[in-house]
Amino acid sequence: MIREVDTMLITKAVKELCIKATHELSPDMAKALHEAREKETKPLAKEILEQLEENLRIAKRERIPICQDTGMAVLFVEVGQDVHFVGENVGEAIQKGVRAGYEEGYLRKSVVADPLLRENTGDNTPAIIHYELVPGDKVHITFTAKGFGSENMSRICMLKPADGEEGVMEQIVETVRLAGPNACPPLVIGVGLGGDFELAAKMAKHALTLPVTERAAKPHIRRIEEETLRRINALQIGPAGLSGDTTAFALHIETYPTHIAGMPLAVNICCHVNRHESVWI
Numbered sequence: 001m002i003r004e005v006d007t008m009l010i011t012k013a014v015k016e017l018c019i020k021a022t023h024e025l026s027p028d029m030a031k032a033l034h035e036a037r038e039k040e041t042k043p044l045a046k047e048i049l050e051q052l053e054e055n056l057r058i059a060k061r062e063r064i065p066i067c068q069d070t071g072m073a074v075l076f077v078e079v080g081q082d083v084h085f086v087g088e089n090v091g092e093a094i095q096k097g098v099r100a101g102y103e104e105g106y107l108r109k110s111v112v113a114d115p116l117l118r119e120n121t122g123d124n125t126p127a128i129i130h131y132e133l134v135p136g137d138k139v140h141i142t143f144t145a146k147g148f149g150s151e152n153m154s155r156i157c158m159l160k161p162a163d164g165e166e167g168v169m170e171q172i173v174e175t176v177r178l179a180g181p182n183a184c185p186p187l188v189i190g191v192g193l194g195g196d197f198e199l200a201a202k203m204a205k206h207a208l209t210l211p212v213t214e215r216a217a218k219p220h221i222r223r224i225e226e227e228t229l230r231r232i233n234a235l236q237i238g239p240a241g242l243s244g245d246t247t248a249f250a251l252h253i254e255t256y257p258t259h260i261a262g263m264p265l266a267v268n269i270c271c272h273v274n275r276h277e278s279v280w281i
């Protein structure tokens with residue numbers, strides 16, 4: 001059965017996602033921050049984590065953004081193949097929602113129209129939209145507000161198959177080491193392993209939207225996640241880069257089959273303000 005979805009619903013939902021995600025960190029991220037503070041053994045790091053928690057409380061209470069960098073809007077849109085959109089073009093409906101969300105939420109407009117000419121578009125559009133067709137008659141939208149302090153420290157590399165698990169872990173840890181304080185730690189690390197050049201990067205970005213406590217289903221990938229996270233925290237970069245036990249809260253790896261000759265690896269870093277919200281329509 002085909003289900004009709006009015007694109008006005010899409011616009012409204014996206015607008016609300018923009019405002020909610022930038023004002024309130026998801027409960028799993030807030031919990032991770034709290035638990036890190038409880039466990040932290042370095043006094044200065046503990047104090048910084050306390051300040052970050054206080055910042056969250058103030059943002060929620062006063063309805064102000066968690067961070068001044070309210071990000072570039074990146075959306076993952078899963079469309080049930082039994083959905084028929086009525087109204088306008090669904091892409092335009094999403095951009096309208098972002099425009100309205102950033103306007104009504106008093107969020108910083110951070111997008112320039114041309115990478116070299118650098119003129120601000122004035123409304124934080126265009127957003128980056130990834131579509132996927134899925135079974136069913138629903139639409140699932142995940143919105144992320146990606147800050148570029150951490151985006152700028154992300155990397156993609158084309159490893160050789162012989163690099164193996166150790167090569168994967170070394171590249172991820174080295175990416176975090178090079179990021180140092182610039183990515184606003186504590187971090188969440190999204191990793192895309194396999195596929196091709198662009199799919200690895202897309203998986204890495206999507207991995208940032210997973211619940212903090214989620215672990216990979218495959219045992220060998222789960223082992224790499226845990227060991228890499230352990231090595232990252234052993235770097236002692238710490239909150240705000242001022243040393244401490246908490247350099248990263250979580251590390252998620254998404255994988256996809258790849259070519260016999262290669263092993264693409266993308267590492268997308270997100271700061272402690274890992275903002276994402278989802279809705280079903």
Ligand code: SF4
Pocket residue numbers: 067068069070071146147148149150151183184271272273
């Ligand atoms: S990287 Fe994150 S915490 Fe740092 S300025 Fe950007 S959004 Fe804010």
